[in-house]
Amino acid sequence: MSATLVLENVARHFGGVPAVDGLSLSVPAGQITGLIGPNGAGKTTVVNLITGLLHLTSGRVLLDGKDVSRCEAPELARAGVARTFQNIRLVPDASVLDNVLAGFHRHEKTGLWANLLGLPSARAETRRLKDEAMTLLERFGMTALAQYRAGGLSYGHQRRIEMMRALAMRPRLLLLDEPVAGMNDAEAESLAGIFRSVAADGVAVLLIEHNMRFVMSLCSRLYVVAAGRLIAEGEPEAVGRDPVVVEAYLGA
Ligand SMILES: Nc1ncnc2c1ncn2[C@@H]1O[C@H](COP(=O)(O)OP(=O)(O)OP(=O)(O)O)[C@@H](O)[C@H]1O
Numbered sequence: 001m002s003a004t005l006v007l008e009n010v011a012r013h014f015g016g017v018p019a020v021d022g023l024s025l026s027v028p029a030g031q032i033t034g035l036i037g038p039n040g041a042g043k044t045t046v047v048n049l050i051t052g053l054l055h056l057t058s059g060r061v062l063l064d065g066k067d068v069s070r071c072e073a074p075e076l077a078r079a080g081v082a083r084t085f086q087n088i089r090l091v092p093d094a095s096v097l098d099n100v101l102a103g104f105h106r107h108e109k110t111g112l113w114a115n116l117l118g119l120p121s122a123r124a125e126t127r128r129l130k131d132e133a134m135t136l137l138e139r140f141g142m143t144a145l146a147q148y149r150a151g152g153l154s155y156g157h158q159r160r161i162e163m164m165r166a167l168a169m170r171p172r173l174l175l176l177d178e179p180v181a182g183m184n185d186a187e188a189e190s191l192a193g194i195f196r197s198v199a200a201d202g203v204a205v206l207l208i209e210h211n212m213r214f215v216m217s218l219c220s221r222l223y224v225v226a227a228g229r230l231i232a233e234g235e236p237e238a239v240g241r242d243p244v245v246v247e248a249y250l251g252a
């Protein structure tokens with residue numbers, strides 16, 4: 001199976017203490033792959049390593065077979081890696097629309113000068129991006145909130161803005177760090193449909209989530225980590241029954 005993202009024996013230590021300790025996994029295009037584990041297991045650290053926010057202590061990260069272990073965050077963003085943040089990171093005083101537009105940054109075709117001079121090409125580009133952003137808002141049921149201040153909205157809405165901004169990057173690899181945390185079942189279910197359709201479009205999706213029922217219903221494959229190490233992997237059904245996994249959760 002051709003995998004978009006592969007981690008090979010990845011480790012990251014903080015002051016000699018391992019947060020991620022020799023992890024290998026693969027996230028194929030067109031599927032949702034789950035990464036689960038107790039608090040402090042190293043899940044967010046994995047996302048930070050993949051996106052270049054943190055550098056590896058050892059191991060390799062491969063994107064479509066190319067070693068991107070030493071790439072910086074902007075380079076990875078240009079290569080099509082997008083994420084959402086567990087601790088929401090929006091521009092709180094900017095509007096919902098402007099926060100989503102920020103995601104289009106890497107796709108702007110016209111240059112800085114065209115923009116500054118207000119050339120027709122720049123204006124047409126701005127209009128096109130706004131239309132595209134509004135299409136995303138519609139998909140997430142937030143059209144009416146386009147001009148609202150992002151920071152004044154509920155966590156559920158802010159998490160949706162995070163996802164729209166990530167999708168505006170038209171990613172090949174999408175990393176979702178607890179995207180439905182704090183949402184009720186109905187809200188989470190409406191987002192599940194969006195995650196499925198994103199994967200169906202060929203995007204490789206890595207989903208981190210504590211709600212086992214949610215994860216099981218969405219993922220083709222699960223990786224379970226505890227203390228930075230892989231303790232189980234496989235199809236959701238089998239993993240959910242694995243005594244080692246049950247123990248890791250009950251013990252946490
Ligand atoms: N920048 C950092 N400096 C020092 N230690 C860190 C840093 N980032 C993470 N850690 C440590 O690494 C370990 C893994 O943390 P991480 O946030 O990756 O866990 P997690 O699986 O995402 O947990 P949660 O489910 O609570 O979000 C923790 O012990 C944490 O304290």
Ligand SMILES: [Mg+2]
Nearest residue numbers: 043044045086
């Ligand atoms: Mg985390």
